[in-house]
Amino acid sequence: MLLNMENISKSYGPVKANSDINFTLGKGEIHALVGENGAGKTTLMRILYGMEKPTSGSILVNGKPQSFSTPADAIKSGIGMVHQHFMLFPSFTVAENIVIGQEPGKWNGFDRKAAVAAVEELSRQYGMPVDPNQKVESCSLGVQQRVEILKVLYQGADIIILDEPTGVLTPLEVKELLVAIKRLASQGKSFILISHKLQEIMEVADRITVLRDGRVTGVVDAKHTDIEQISRLMVGRDLAQMQRSTPKLGAPVLEVKGLTMPGDRGKPLVDGATFKVHAGEIVGVAGISGNGQSELIGAIAGLQAASSGQVTLTGQDVTGAPVRKIRELGLAHIPEDRYQWGAAKDATVVENGVMGHARRQQRFGLMRGRSIRKMVEGWVKRFEVKTGSLDTKVQFLSGGNLQKLIAARELAQGTPFLIAAEPTRGVDVGAMEMIHGELLKRRDEQGAILLVSSELTEILKLSDRILVMNEGRIVGELPSDEATEEQISLLMAGGKRQ
Amino acid sequence: MNISKLKNGIGALVQPVVAILLGLLIGAIAIAIVGGDISQTYAEMWKGAFGSFYFFTNTLSRATPIILVGLGTTLAFRAGFFNLGAEGQMILGGLCAAITALYLPGPGWVKMIAALISGIVAGGIWSAFAGWMDAKFRMNLLITTLLLNYIASLFAGYLVAYPLKDNTGSAAMAQTKMIDHSAWLPKLFHGMSLHAGFLIAVVGAVLLFLYMRFTVSGYEVRMLGSNPLFAAYGGVQRGKLMLYSMIASGGFAGLAGAVEVLGTQYRYLDGSLSTPGYAWSGIMATLLAGSHPLGTVASSLLLAALQTGGMGVERNTEVPLEIASVIQATLILFVSAKISYSFIKRKKARAQDGSVV
Known part of the structure; x- marks a missing residue:
């Protein structure tokens, strides 16, 4: 050899x-x-x-x-x-x-x-x-x-x-x-x-x-x-089945129609994505990273421009709308990359925590310092974020702890629609269970959640419906109680549906 | 918590203090090379800057435009962009203030306030112009703000050399007529050069500090500067906020020019705002203070003291005035060393982010 x-x-x-x-x-x-x-x-x-x-x-x-x-x-x-x-x-x-x-x-x-x-x-x-x-x-x-x-x-x-x-x-x-x-x-x-x-x-x-x-x-x-x-x-492993109640579907909260985003060399990054997310359900998007999930999220959250197609949130057309408007209409977003999008490294725990909340926590343009600190302190306790203090710069937090802070911040926005992209990347098992529990709770309270994850176990555990993406296209849609990991990995890898 | 805050504070101070000490050390070497007496020279420098009440107020008055320019630069840096156009913004601010005070009818205090406001507006518009070109044509702010300095400076030079030239006096200087006494910024002490502009600068620093720290939009400005993607993700409207910060940043520089004209020169004299290098000192002060509004006041005072002290040195010793510039340059060198060092660190961290799955 x-x-x-x-x-x-x-x-x-x-x-x-x-x-x-x-x-x-x-x-x-x-x-x-x-x-x-x-x-x-x-x-x-x-x-x-x-x-x-x-x-x-x-x-x-x-x-x-x-x-x-x-x-x-x-x-x-x-x-x-x-x-x-x-x-x-x-x-x-x-x-x-x-x-x-x-x-x-x-x-x-x-x-x-x-x-x-x-x-x-x-x-x-x-x-x-x-x-x-x-x-x-x-x-x-x-x-x-x-x-x-x-x-x-x-x-x-x-x-x-x-x-x-x-x-x-x-x-x-x-x-x-x-x-x-x-x-x-x-x-x-x-x-x-x-x-x-x-x-x-x-x-x-x-x-x-x-x-x-x-x-x-x-x-x-x-x-x-x-x-x-x-x-x-x-x-090859057995899944720990979490008890999920049957979903009580409400009205559609997010509707995506024919969303297409251009790529570098003629190969579109997102190719005609069409789907709905209803109140009271978690829709999982499975796929190998780099098959258009990031761009799809970017377009829905208003961070990237689509070349064609339409995104509707709570009945309003938000295609190409500014992020603030989309957030005000009801978007919260746990981003895929916590350092790129989710945090400012040299800002403190409180400063990172208040993003998206600041405009609600104000009086005459001044931030309500005390109630903001109390709010962030509550998350730190509940999610067991290990940090020196509320004024520690988040670059000194471990990735998992920062992830917990971001998840807490976005869950606390209390919006009808939530994008959870890799919500538990790098967090310990306890915190993962907690974040999963919170996501399911939000769903039971008639929240609509779009879950994007490269962890199949996470997708299968939480989703009511699963969309599989491959090379920018949604190549399959499966109800989660019928889906198997083998079936999804096959679709993810570009194989044919059985 | 307070201890960690205190530690942060001390940590932030170490770098400028070390830079100052190194600056003084290299200054000492330079003094020795030109054959001066080191301790005597530094003693003269101290006297020139703080030696008497007169010299002290003189230093404060020199610091005034530096502080105001520094505040504008601070705001820009905090929002995450460069504004190297302070000089041009200051010149236009000063010029507009002079014109307003000269030609606006009304009582003196109205002229004065209107002149100050026109200075702010002129600086703000000039700065926003660069911001607009960035937004519209993707022209690099670093370059546009820098080059707009020349346009502003030469344009102002033309105006005071031809249409607005003061022909009443005997001297053939390129300058406007003298502003009426009633519109001058009042002196703080009789017989001293220090004027009310200094108070404006200090109040401006405190207001900027409070704004950055406690308001929602100040928070958004800081996050925009810290991680623009995070700000965008959180719904901060980058374009709008950037334009406003640009206007405010230029407004501070314009105010610096207006204050200098209304408090010290009483007319716009060609070159009077650019020759002393107020704008560049202001940018240095910001760098030295790590873009902290109150720190900028302190570092502006330091730079002003170096300059007035340098004059004292020249008056009373054989050592040339330039020794102060040597120290100042060394200071900036060591402070910018910190900046590039942290820049390299960041680059390294990025390279280690792992390219493998």
Whole structure:
């Protein structure tokens, strides 16, 4: 075997991200690594690429034990990684980006001609056409991907880790990439492919290793398996059924009709989304992150513009309306990314807590300091937000604690409609139960909730109806008592409904 | 809670204090290089700034326009944008105040108040113009505010050199006629240069502090500056709020010009507002104070003291006036070092946000 990772374990404090993982890779093999978010794929690859040290276990390349403490060590041993988000300099040319770190030199520095020649040679050898003199910023994402792979090849990698390589590509570019991967493998390069898209994996991989909760739940030959089996291995746990009363549906609160949002290169980010959320129900949106959920939420909440379609909230057209108007009409919003949208890091707990409440908590334009503090203090107590004081800057709060504060703030808006995007990301089990309980309570009080989550368990536990998004389209709608995790993961991965 | 507040306060003070000490240290080296006596020079500097009641009030009066400009910059920085156009806004404010006081009929106090208001309005409009270009044409505020300075300064220079030129006196200076005595800002003490503008500046600082701290829109301005996406998400109307902050920011600078004209110069004299570098001192004061309104008052006083002290040094020693500029420049260098340091830290944090799933 070219690569042996033996009994790799990695703990972060009490959390075991990897336990006893064995992973092998042969010469010319394409080995896919799959699993849900947080299953431990990332940690394993970070260990292989020298970005993390394993707590225990060993890595052997060509039978020789290796210890990587930086990516540079890993690169020396012939391991290269193409990250999900490209690491290129947009204003530099393709050739400059590829040779960076090992630039051909001459007496007066960088030898541009040699670099271009080297890139041309490389591009011919591996059959990946690029124009060495083009600037990266004017390349399509598919070409940028190629540049990334060529960069890794230029560094002399025999083992190439591809992290979600097709996430940003158009279907045609995906096809080209898969063909290129296969050709490179036939030339003796080995690939580790991390992906959520099971169809692509079935198409290209030789072997598939499935991780769940930091453990290997299966290593299967791609020839002898199918998407259903892999989905089961990925999910494979019994759900703790929470008692949910039957929903008492009221009038529709949110109506979305034909919502479409343009993407970068002809591929719309949201493509004709149409659905309703009624009072007294939770509608879950399932999907692999990056399939248009963020943009859908952005359009409903007034943060992003849609190119066509209509959003109606409590009977009023709010398409393209300012956020304040939408909020006044009845929107509360637990945002997906707590640091980007949900908080101001260098503001205090109180200041972060009062957003959206300030205009209600005022007299003659002055904030009612005492009642605001009391309100925020109440949330801090109830949600057990661990903070030094109400005047601590939230950058000193842990992510989970900040999430609790944000959830409390938005639940307290008391609006008829609530967007809960990844409402429990990074919070501990106790707080998760509490937030879930609050969401269900809101629903029983005739609130309408749109729940967006990449955690299937969360979706299944809370939703009355489930919408599945794939590549910007709503590809399925299932009542939650009929839906199974396998069925949803299949739809999420772009598979067909049974 | 109070302890953590106190700690924050002390933490915020460490940087400027260290910057000041380093500034004085490098100033000492410069003094030694030009062959001056370090302790004597600093003693003269102290005397020049605070040595007597006369010098002290002189320092306060020098600080007045710096404070007002600094407050405007503070508001802009807090709202999250740059306003480097204080000089132009100040010039137009001063010019409009002079014209109003000269040509508006009525009793002196009416002229004075109208002149102050016209100064605010002129500065505000000039600043809002840059804001409008940003909103409409996506022109970078940093550049527009900076370049509008030249337009304002040269335009004002033209007006006082030709149509509004004072031809009554013998001197062929580019200046307006002198404003009637009744419209002057009253002096606070007989025979001293300190005028009521200083009180206006201090009251302005307190009002700005209270506004930022206790009002809803002050809260929104702070959140806009702290994380514009968070503000947008929470329903803060960015465009409107930004325009208002721009107007207010320019209004402060315009008021600085008006106060200087009505309290010290009594006419608009070409170059009288730009040569002493009030606007840039004001921006420095803001940086030094970390955009805190009351801190800006303190740092403006410090910068004014450096300048008046420098004059004292020049009067009584062989050391040139520029020594004060050396100290001032060093101060800014070390304060901006903090800014770029925290900027780098933020960049690093972003890079570590993880690119892998």
